[in-house]
Amino acid sequence: MARLRKYALPAVLIVVAFLFPAINAYLDEAFEVTLMYPVIIVAVYVMLALGLNVVVGFAGLLDLGFVAFYALGAYVVGWLASTHFRQVSFSFGTTATSLTGGQIEGIHVSFWIILLIAGAFTGLSGAIIGAPTLRLRGDYLAIVTLGFGEIIPKFFQNGDDLGGFNLTNGTIGIKAIDAPGFPFLPESMSAWQRFGTLDLNPWYYTILVLVLITVYVNIRLRDSRLGRAWISVREDETAAAAMGINPVTTKLWAYAMGAVFGGLAGAFYGAFIKNIFPTSFSFNISILILSMVILGGMGSIYGVILGAIALQGLNFYLLPKINEWVHALGDSLGSAALSNVDLPKYNFFLFGIILVAMMLLRPEGIIPNRQRAEEMHEGGPASGDAVGGRARA
């Protein structure tokens, strides 16, 4: 029975997720609402939130610059799958084709290889950024990550003339990124040969598989020796060190693992959106992802997924809806202020309130991780470091 209960819910969720395109097709026919595009974006954020969950939830390190890895992943795709580097011409397993039949300019590598490269690259960047900084105390570390989260998009913004070399194309960003696909498939599966903008199903299945891999790795990591080391470092770093755990290496792993997921999500996002701009990777995104983790419950995988879905649902669906209602109310009351207000612009007001209210009222989140919840409600004088880590006397 217990075994059944343990596997029944995830199995049902996975089946529903795989059948979603069919459900969406039905909704499209019956109610003329198509949810495909928002659902793919939500899935990207689920992945980002799960990545941040490794850092904030498992290891208890506050990372305020998670957007840096998201941006790095997106730019890796931009560099390796577009005409950006016109100086060179290199193609490998790509879906990009030249109109003239000759060599195409720029680097064009298969998206699936880029995913691996992006994951490795961001993981390595995470380790390089983390190595000197992870010795710092929790709140200092948060500010250092914030600094990196600010520097990296700014660098992308200014990187169009690094000693005459155009690395990032500045504020214009990198355009026309190649679509992923399997060029070796037969003609009958043309949607899968080269992912298009009309049929979003291949995109959906790709991100679904990526999310499932992320969830699986998250669960396995949590239950591994490393995962237990993260928890012990989070609860009491000194005691963990006394038990033979190297806190710096342990934290470094958390930071690098989180970065890998951020980079993968960024790579998918870059290929999906096709045009990337440095301004889409602002501090606000870091805070949005953090709010998802905190709302759902730090360290709780279901909770974090729910948090991501809830907040992006709010962004995409609820706020525009409420906005319409307010406009209608304003029209009927004859109030110009109400009928012209643009509520979605103020969504970060709501996220700010979520952060404050959750910390004050229910720091363990909507679906708490039991161990975290206990840690959160332990008494004791303040000076505890990690988020939810036991306060040290």
Next chain:
Amino acid sequence: MATREATKTRSAAVIDSVRSSTWGSRIAVVLTTILLVLLAVEAVQEPAQFTSQLLIGLTNGVILALVALGYTLVYGIIELINFAHGDNFMIGSFVGLTVLSGTILGLDLFSPITSNSGVPLRILGVLIALFVAMVACGFLNVGIERVAYKPLRNAPRLAVLITAIGMSFILQNVGLVWKGPAQVPFPELISNANILSSDAIIFRWKDLFVVLVTVPLLLSLSYFISSTRQGKAMRAVAQDKEAAAMVGINVNRTISITFLLGGILAGASGVMYGLFNGITVFNVGFTQGLYAFTAAVLGGIGNLTGAVVGGLLIGIIGAMADQYIGARWTPIVIFGVLILVLVFRPRGLLGDRSAVQGGGE
């Protein structure tokens, strides 16, 4: 003879300290020296431009120092990075702007004070704007502490930091609703004219104004903390809350007063920032707040002199980066300084007790 011996031991001490220094600090010294030499070369080549830029840096630095003091006061007493402090600064500039516009809460109290008003009226307007912004921000800061930080006083440090970030976003959106997403112009109340008769070196009335407001504020803050009963209580609470409570100090009230002081400084610097730069915007608090935090860390967070020194240094670094590297790289330079200081010298230039105790290194 005695003097020669003294110099001998002194040089021996210098050699000893060089020998015992770490590689990190040696590299830092070498790099800083190279940077200073490069700056000196520029200074010799175009002394007037360098001096003007230095003055701009000092004036900006003075404004930053006031904000940095707010961070450092709060950090010194409850070890919290008050992330909402920068947005408090933004609210201060908005309050000042509203006071100068003459229309408060929809009421037309007086006609707007603009650059066309007479000199006495302009002076009066600036003083009133400063005063109202200081009071408003002071109480806003106290309110934030009551609502968002006080209930979490025994929670893990990062939990409070998260609420502080939440408060920062709430304030930013209040600013967004209040004045809209675009930059808002400030009236040009203080003359842009150069005080000095020289054409090459520029020191404007504006710069003088900033110095004239800041120096008395800094002196009175220093007096308050070193010489009054309440200031003594603040220092006691910063050292040990429990022991302070045992000798009869009202810890909660002392913390409130600290937030009040920080808010007052943020309000004053917000109005000055607006008058000095001629514009303000709803998210100005984020960058300026981070710069000021960098200043506080550079000087040694929790250390009041450190905040002022750090503010001046960051102001100068920013101005020099504007001039010699390019304005668009300035944020990267300053955040780079923040990261380098936190990584290699978390207790800052002048050092601080709390950072050392916390095992920052």
